Amino acid sequence: MARTKNIVLERRAVVARILAGRGDALVVTGLGSTTWDTAAAGDTTKNLYLWGGMGAAAMCGLGLALAQPGRRVLVVTGDGEMLMGLGSLASIAVQKPANLAVCVIDNERYGETGMQRTATSFGVDLPGMARAAGFAETAMVRTEKQLAAIAPRLFAAAGPLFVAIKVTANPVPMVLPPRDGPWILRRFRHDLLGPRAAD
Amino acid sequence: MPSATSARRYTVAGKRAAAKISPPPAWADAIFDVLKEADIEQVGYVPDAGHTRLIDLCLADNAIRAILLTTEEEGVALLLGAWAGGQRGCLLMQSSGVGNCINMLSLAQECRYPFLMLVTMRGDWGEFNPWQVPMGQSTQTALESAGVIVQNVDDAKDVAETVHAAAALAFGSYRPVAVLIGQRIIGFKDWRKK
Numbered sequence: 001m002a003r004t005k006n007i008v009l010e011r012r013a014v015v016a017r018i019l020a021g022r023g024d025a026l027v028v029t030g031l032g033s034t035t036w037d038t039a040a041a042g043d044t045t046k047n048l049y050l051w052g053g054m055g056a057a058a059m060c061g062l063g064l065a066l067a068q069p070g071r072r073v074l075v076v077t078g079d080g081e082m083l084m085g086l087g088s089l090a091s092i093a094v095q096k097p098a099n100l101a102v103c104v105i106d107n108e109r110y111g112e113t114g115m116q117r118t119a120t121s122f123g124v125d126l127p128g129m130a131r132a133a134g135f136a137e138t139a140m141v142r143t144e145k146q147l148a149a150i151a152p153r154l155f156a157a158a159g160p161l162f163v164a165i166k167v168t169a170n171p172v173p174m175v176l177p178p179r180d181g182p183w184i185l186r187r188f189r190h191d192l193l194g195p196r197a198a199d
Numbered sequence: 200m201p202s203a204t205s206a207r208r209y210t211v212a213g214k215r216a217a218a219k220i221s222p223p224p225a226w227a228d229a230i231f232d233v234l235k236e237a238d239i240e241q242v243g244y245v246p247d248a249g250h251t252r253l254i255d256l257c258l259a260d261n262a263i264r265a266i267l268l269t270t271e272e273e274g275v276a277l278l279l280g281a282w283a284g285g286q287r288g289c290l291l292m293q294s295s296g297v298g299n300c301i302n303m304l305s306l307a308q309e310c311r312y313p314f315l316m317l318v319t320m321r322g323d324w325g326e327f328n329p330w331q332v333p334m335g336q337s338t339q340t341a342l343e344s345a346g347v348i349v350q351n352v353d354d355a356k357d358v359a360e361t362v363h364a365a366a367a368l369a370f371g372s373y374r375p376v377a378v379l380i381g382q383r384i385i386g387f388k389d390w391r392k393k
Contacts, residue, residue, distance in 0.1 A: 028280065048283055053306040056276035063280025063288070066241060066264055085276075087269030094267055181310035185283060193285045 009147065011105050011167040015076060016041045018103065018151050022074065025155050026064060026192070030057035030077025032112040034105050038076055039177035045191035049177045049184050055085030058102050062092050065100035065159075068192070072099050072155050079106040079120045079164070086129065092160050093134035101154040101161035102130070107169045115169060130162030141165040220255040226384065227252035229359035230317065234263070237366040239315075240286040241266060243274030247293035249319030249385040254291065271296035272303035275314070282312040287370060289315040294322065294338040294379070295331065301345050307375040308346035314375040315366055316347070323382035324353075335382075342377050353381035 015037040019027070028048045029035040034057075035049045048064070050056055061075035082104050092100065108121035120126060127138040136158055141147050142165075150163055178184055189197035230253055234242070242257045243266045244250065257265040268274050274290035281288040292300075297318060307314040321328075322335020342349050348368065352361040362378055369376040 026284075048280075050306075052309065053276060053303050055272070056279070056303060056306060059273045059276035060280035060283070062266075063241060063277040063282075063286075064284040065280070066266070067281045067284025067286035085273070088273055088276075090269050091267065091273055091277075095264075181306075185279075185310045185312060188283055189285070192283070196285060 006142070007108075007166045007168050008143070009141075009165060009167045010170065010172075011037055011107060012040055012172050014147060014165050014167055015105065017147060018074075018076075018154060021152055021155060022046075023072070023155060025072040025074050026068065026188075028057055028061045028064060028073065028075045030054075030075070030081035032078055032081065033107070033172075034076045034078050034081070035177060036172075036175050037105065040172075040175035043177050045187050047177065048188050049179075051179055051181070054081055055088070057081055058085055058088040058092060061100055061102065062088070062095060062097060065097040066095065069097075069099055071192075073097075073101070074154055075100070075102045077102070077104055078111065079104055079108060079126065080110045080118045082126060083119055083124075089130050089133040089135070089162070093130075096134075096136070096160060098136075098159050100159045101157075101163070103154060104162075104164040105167055106164045107167050109169045111169075120164075126164045127162055135160045135162045138162045139164075220259055221251045223252060224355065226355045226358040228256065230362050231256040231260075233359055233362045233366060234289060235260070236363075237370065238287050239289050239366075240264060241278065241281045241288035242291060243268050243277045243288065244291040245269075245271050245274075245293070245296050247291070247296075247319045249293065249380065250291045250317070253317075271299045275300055275303035275306055278314055279306050279310060279312055287313065289317060289366075291317050292319075294318055294320045295334045297338045297341055297377075298334050301341060304342075304345040304347060304375065311373045313370040313373050314347075315369040316342075316375070316377040317362065317380065318377055319380045319385055320382045325382065339379060345375075347375040347377050349377050349379060351379045351381065353383050355384045358384065 019041045029038045057077040065073040109115045131138040271292045278288040322331035365376045
C-alpha cells in the first residue's frame, strides 16, 4: 500500500497552533519528536516531557487526568509511540476521563531512528481504533481548516478525545527541553501542587 | 498497622453490593487496609487469581479508582501521571506481568517517583504449570535489574506488615518497591477441579 498522499501540514506549526490555545492545560509529551515540538512551542512548568518509556504517554496522561479532574490534560505524542501503547486506548476508554485529549502528530515515520515507515503509512487508522475502543470523540485531521476546527475542542470538548493529525516528514530543527527526569517531574509538581509537592 | 480482622466498611459505603465481593483471604483484606491507610487513590491492575479479593475491595471503594489495564507496563506510566498530579497509587499484578514492565520501569528509576507493586507469585511453590515457571523464577532478578527494591513475604500473617513497610519505603524514599507475595500464601491451583 502506498504512503498516504497529499500531506500538507507541518508538525511544528501544528503543535504551536494547538498549544497557543492551551490556557492552563497540562501537557504530557511522548518521547522523541513530539517532545521536541512541544519544547519548540515554548518551555513551561505545565509540560511533563517524557524522554523514554515508549508507549507511556497516553497512560501517563490518564493517571494525570484522573488525579486532576478539574484540569484539562493533553497528551501530544507520535504515531510510533502511540502504536507501541495501543492497549492504552482500551484502558482510557474504560475510565472515560472527560478532561483528557490525546493528540497524535502522525508523520507515518519513526523519526528518531532513521525515518522508517510506521503502520499508519500502510493505512492503519489510529482514530478508528480509538473510536472502536469507545473514545467520546475522534478525528483525523489533514487540512488547515480541519485543524482550526479541532484545536479548541482539544481543550473544551467532553473527553476522552483522540485526534490524529497527518503531518509531513520534512526535517525540523532539534529543540531540546530539560532532560533530567526528577527535575522535570518535580518542577511540574511544584507548579501544580504548591507546597504539597514536597510530600 | 491495621488489623487483618478489623470490621469491613466497604459493605456499607461501597459502590457495589457486598455479595459481589469475593470471599476473603484475610491477608487481602489486610492489604486493603494498608492501602487505605497509605492514602492510595489509584490502583492499576491486571487480574490475577491471587488478587481477586483485593481487586474487588478496590473496585467497591469510593475513594479508590481501580483502573483495569491491558498490560502491566501501562500501570508504570499511569502511576507516573498520578503522582505528577498529586495522587498516590499502586499496581497489582501476577509475576508473569513483571516481564511486561521492564523497559517501562526505566520511568520509575529515572524520574524518582514512589511506585508500589504488589505481585502475586506463580511458578514459585508447588507450581503445576511448567509454562509459569520461567517468569516466576526470574521475577525477582528481573525487578532488581530494573532498579526495583524487592521484598518477599511467604507467610500470610506477615503480609500486612510487609506491604505496610514497602509502602512506607516507596512513598518515603520516592522509589520503586515490589512486594512478592509467595505462592505458598496464595495456595496452588487445583487442576483436578476443571
